[in-house]
Amino acid sequence: MKLVSFEQGGTPGFGIATDGGIIDLTGKIDGIADMAQLIAADALDQARALADTAPTLSFDQVTLTAPVRAPEKIWCIGVNYGNRNAEYKDGSDLPKYPSLFVRSASSFVGHDVPLERPEVSEQLDYEGEITIVIGKGGRHIPRESALDHIFGLTICNEGTIRDWLRHGKFNVTQGKNFDRTGSIGPWIVTTDELDPGSEMTLETRVNGEVRQSDTTANMMFPFDYLLSYLSTFATLKPGDMIVTGTPTGAGVRMDPPVWLAPGDVVEVEVSGIGTLRNGVADEVKG
Structure with a gap:
């Protein structure tokens, strides 16, 4: 998977990057608020379970930050x-x-x-x-x-x-x-x-x-x-x-x-x- 971190209107978020946009994972995985927590919790499988959902954000709606x-x-x-x-x-x-x-x-x-x-x-x-x-x-x-x-x-x-x-x-x-x-x-x-x-x-x-x-x-x-x-x-x-x-x-x-x-x-x-x-x-x- 390709995983991104971003800001939207000054609010941080993270998600899965796809050809069609970003699948926003913010608030979708219990106890995981950002990329650092996803990595530390070894929660990649939970992110992967959402990888087939439709993107909810386009890249031009957000500012990408360091992952x-x-x-x-x-x-x-x-x-x-x-x-x-x-x-x-x-x-x-x-x-x-x-x-x-x-x-x-x-x-x-x-x-x-x-x-x-x-x-x-x-x-x-x-x-x-x-x-x-x-x-x-x-x-x-x-x-x-x-x-x-x-x-x-x-x-x-x-x-x-x-x-x-x-x-x-x-x-x-x-x-x-x-x-x-x-x-x-x-x-x-x-x-x-x-x-x-x-x-x-x-x-x-x-x-x-x-x-x-x-x-x-x-x-x-x-x-x-x-x-x-x-x-x-x-x-x-x-x-x-x-x-x-x-x-x-x-x-x-x-x-x-x-x-x-x-x-x-x-x-x-x-x-x-x-x-x-x-x-x-x-x-x-x-």
């Missing part, structure tokens, strides 16, 4: 495609362990909601990525059973403010956490529909121009390794997200660098999931 609105943890993996390490041109060996940072939920918007270029920088960049949504939590998860802990997969544009990555000596947190600079969506595709162990392709386009294109077969740290590695030091919780890394081709690596500007449209397409699309606008200070 899990406020996960406890959003882990982000850096330099995870084999040729990404060569982009740095520093002569370093391939990494032995994943690079890792975290992002806040407020740094992301949903599908078809504009990314915001902040007032303090013009260096807004894109990074198309596949994102894991944790279903069954755990600590010290063996790699051989790690994929069983995945609820589903979604897409991320892990938008970055490049000059703010260099504000700290050893961290990238500032440039990765500007409000509304990234996006997640449009929905979660559950693992009964998409095998997380299968090979997937990822393509990022800016104004229709292909900027990134790669396959999960080129990942240095595949999904099962990432789950096992992260759970060595942190308990994974239902609804947590792991943003699994971006291929080569971000704007910072172009010569000269090319930044996103108001009016641009970024699309990240992943086979088996769909396309996450966002325009770009300048920040409006409240």
